Amino acid sequence: MKINSSTTMICLLGHPIKHSFSPTIHNYLFEKYLKNSIYVCFDVKEEDLSESVLGIKALGIKGCNVTIPHKVNITKYLDSIDENTKLIGAVNTIKNEGGVLKGYNTDGRGFVKSILDKGYKIKDKKIMIIGAGGACRSIAIELASIGAESIEIRNRSLEKANEIVESIKNNFKTIVSCSRNTIEKSCLEDIDILINTTPLGMENDLCPINTEIVVNKKMLVCDIVYKPNETVFLKWAKTNNLDVVYGIDMLINQALEAFYIWTGVNTCSDDFKHIKKLYKEIN
Known part of the structure; x- marks a missing residue:
């Protein structure tokens, strides 16, 4: 993966996040599907959540995942929420559409x-x-x-x-x-x-x-x-x-859905298999 002045960012907001496998998943997908993007993690405490959301807009971050403990509280800081996600009342995926943050849930x-x-x-x-x-x-x-x-x-x-x-x-x-x-x-x-x-x-x-x-x-x-x-x-x-x-199966499947929301790219069954193989190699 080559990073340049046109590289866009997708991130993860959560606390703690040091265990996260999401960067491995999405950076593999970005590279495979030739997307000039990078995925990084931000460890965000509950009292810093609202400022973090403002940072997404200010820095032009294209989207993010949301994990424990922010999935419910993040909803009040977003501009709009997918209809099905409103019923759930929790967000795990955000897309930045020209400064408008829309929440989804793929869990x-x-x-x-x-x-x-x-x-x-x-x-x-x-x-x-x-x-x-x-x-x-x-x-x-x-x-x-x-x-x-x-x-x-x-x-x-x-x-x-x-x-x-x-x-x-x-x-x-x-x-x-x-x-x-x-x-x-x-x-x-x-x-x-x-x-x-x-x-x-x-x-x-x-x-x-x-x-x-x-x-x-x-x-x-x-x-x-x-x-x-x-x-x-x-x-x-x-x-x-x-x-x-196993939890890894849900993580991969929800991540593939989030990747589609951000990029419009439909992944295939081979992607699931390869990502699970990567997980086993790392762990």
């Missing part, structure tokens, strides 16, 4: 594609989601739109979880509920898909579930954390002989 679509690629169905399935942040919002809305039978959200704060519950109740037929995040074996008896949307397990040994729980049924377990590739949560699932979806 849910990327996550769903990862499940479908694994050979599982979502329609009429019973799903439990751990966490109630921006990622949960986008995933839950997407799952409901596809026809999940029920979605139960487990989170420490019922206030945040209830906001997502009400959004789904008002727009979809999916049965939805929430409760605090203590999960017992009995809670999982009717669950088809279990999803962790919290950062627990990111570069530590924490787990959003009691690893002593033994599950004697078929259930798909998904984690949106992708570093480490095999979190304690996914190790617990494998110990119980459960099938898993």
Whole structure:
């Protein structure tokens, strides 16, 4: 990649961001599709978010990704938001269109594609989601739109979880509920898909579930954390002989969708395979 006076920038806003694989993904895509752009990361604390958004406009940054913990709060600083994203209430992708910042969310679509690629169905399935942040919002809305039978959200704060519950109740037929995040074996008896949307397990040994729980049924377990590739949560699932979806799959799929928003370029299945290979080589 050659950088010159015409090179444009796409960035990531988040805290922390040192674990991010996004620069590898997008810089590979920029080079492959001959786009004179570069992708970089900015570690932005919550109190600096509004000034960072102003910086995007001032510096002419062409777009950005948004990650934990800014996906919800970033919405109030944008000029417009995609209609589907308004329903989600969280943004993970921004496009700068001549100084007008428009927000999108590709998390849910990327996550769903990862499940479908694994050979599982979502329609009429019973799903439990751990966490109630921006990622949960986008995933839950997407799952409901596809026809999940029920979605139960487990989170420490019922206030945040209830906001997502009400959004789904008002727009979809999916049965939805929430409760605090203590999960017992009995809670999982009717669950088809279990999803962790919290950062627990990111570069530590924490787990959003009691690893002593033994599950004697078929259930798909998904984690949106992708570093480490095999979190304690996914190790617990494998110990119980459960099938898993890795966080890296969602990350790649949502990134390919964001790349399309910025460039108008449709990527191919070989891009997914190559990017996943790069991830395995690095990690």
